[in-house]
């Protein structure tokens with residue numbers, strides 16, 4: 001039997017969250033004795049077989065069809081369902097994302113699979129198959145038992161380190177007949193920042209809040225983010241006011257992040273904002289108000305004016321290089 | 322246009338989450354329940370679409386009788402009728418199966434949901450319903466316009482957005498800024514009292530998953546406050562070992 005992993009690519013690279021999913025599957029395979037197969041859609045990226053092999057894949061099923069380069073939800077679900085049967089998989093593992101969620105939901109029906117999302121650890125197999133998931137936007141966990149033979153696990157970011165000790169995985173090229181109706185929702189275009197660290201993928205996130213007063217002051221956040229190689233985020237009022245694009249808005253109703261380091265500048269720390277960042281490993285807060293609620297959950301903090309502190313911090317970080 | 326909007330009945334976003342019965346039940350005491358924030362966006366867009374081109378809005382919740390005030394609120398916001406499928410929502414697949422069964426008989430032109438529920442955060446039900454009904458599903462949707470039989474959608478992707486053209490019927494998981502939340506006015510609240518709210522029986526036999534136990538995350542230690550950026554960099558380097 002095998003464990004199948006669905007991976008995603010971005011700007012010619014395999015997403016780090018997908019590599020985490022491969023390593024998660026490899027760790028699961030060590031317990032169950034199953035081999036990890038990866039289904040790779042669209043064109044292969046450079047060094048793909050090697051990268052996936054290092055992360056723990058025993059084989060790659062490459063489905064090269066130009067139409068699959070874009071994330072057409074139904075078509076991706078169709079391909080993965082067929083490959084799942086072909087490799088005799090019982091478990092599908094993937095990273096939670098806007099595309100992954102949409103594809104996994106359709107597959108759960110197709111494969112009659114029990115589904116767990118926001119998975120935060122390896123399953124406990126002592127009494128059935130029980131996985132821990134994050135719920136209530138990070139405010140709690142639940143242990144969920146899955147009864148079905150086929151299972152789908154969508155894992156949360158940053159819960160599994162990426163392995164680098166595997167050997168290159170053999171690639172099998174497969175052609176899949178895709179019925180026309182799987183393309184009935186047509187992607188007519190995309191609009192995307194290029195060359196930027198994707199917020200949900202980032203290892204460090206620098207976020208700015210309403211306390212920065214306006215978009216003209218965002219250079220502060222950009223410089224610090226550049227110094228740290230970080231992605232940029234913001235609070236909801238900031239994107240609501242159009243100071244920053246919506247896809248940078250972090251929180252309960254925005255992007256949920258789980259970086260190693262979350263640095264919040266001039267953000268008060270409202271519960272809805274915290275809901276999107278509470279999975280971060282370390283949180284640093286810079287705020288001029290010592291009573292700001294964010295300090296209650298932060299690891300490190302500076303009480304001070306962002307306009308003075310942030311440029312100094314950027315300078316100190318640049319000086320490290 | 323006949324629109325179905327599926328709503329959740331969830332703890333207010335500021336709620337403190339607690340459990341009882343040896344961590345096997347969610348503790349509802351003192352919790353204020355609301356329409357899921359994303360579902361509220363879906364409903365608001367449905368009301369706008371109806372204002373533009375007529376039709377009807379059915380709101381649906383799979384839940385026990387305590388969710389009825391939340392359905393009434395949706396009627397006050399502008400839905401025409403409410404359906405409660407009487408069952409504890411065991412998991413996403415269970416809910417999807419109930420919604421699909423209902424939707425199959427009614428032939429809706431459009432099914433709107435929230436991008437995700439804020440209790441279980443799965444983001445799964447819309448895709449499952451799409452697959453069960455054999456129609457497209459698109460999520461998370463930030464913009465949705467309908468012209469004749471075709472919808473133009475902008476879907477959020479990591480770092481940007483994607484534009485999609487799709488024919489009705491389909492399922493969409495909605496999020497802001499698709500519409501502004503609508504607050505019920507007095508007339509809406511009055512008329513909601515006489516709008517139909519029907520409870521129907523559930524038919525899905527079991528579920529594929531089971532909740533074993535809940536747990537709260539460990540409490541955070543106290544923040545380390547420092548005065549200078551040098552001290553902060555030192556902590557990041559030597560304490561957190563991140564830099």
Ligand SMILES: Cc1cc2nc3c(=O)[nH]c(=O)nc-3n(C[C@H](O)[C@H](O)[C@H](O)COP(=O)(O)OP(=O)(O)OC[C@H]3O[C@@H](n4cnc5c(N)ncnc54)[C@H](O)[C@@H]3O)c2cc1C
Pocket residue numbers: 208209210211212234235236237238249250251252253254265266267268269270271272273276286287288289292304305306307334358
């Ligand atoms: C249903 C619902 C969902 C929501 N979802 C989200 C969400 O997903 N994400 C989100 O962020 N919010 C969300 N909110 C909004 C949330 O409640 C807060 O209103 C919001 O997070 C506040 O943003 P802020 O901290 O940037 O602004 P403010 O609360 O105005 O805080 C600004 C902070 O900046 C500090 N400050 C000001 N000047 C300086 C300076 N010069 N130097 C340093 N510090 C300074 C102030 O002390 C203050 O703490 C939601 C609200 C609701 C009701």
Ligand SMILES: Nc1ncnc2c1ncn2[C@@H]1O[C@H](COP(=O)(O)O)[C@@H](O)[C@H]1O
Pocket residue numbers: 327328329357359360381382383384410413416433434435436437438439441442443444445446447
């Ligand atoms: N019990 C329920 N009743 C009606 N609709 C629901 C229910 N649970 C989820 N939904 C809908 O499905 C969406 C996605 O939910 P989820 O997959 O749980 O994140 C929600 O935003 C709702 O629109």
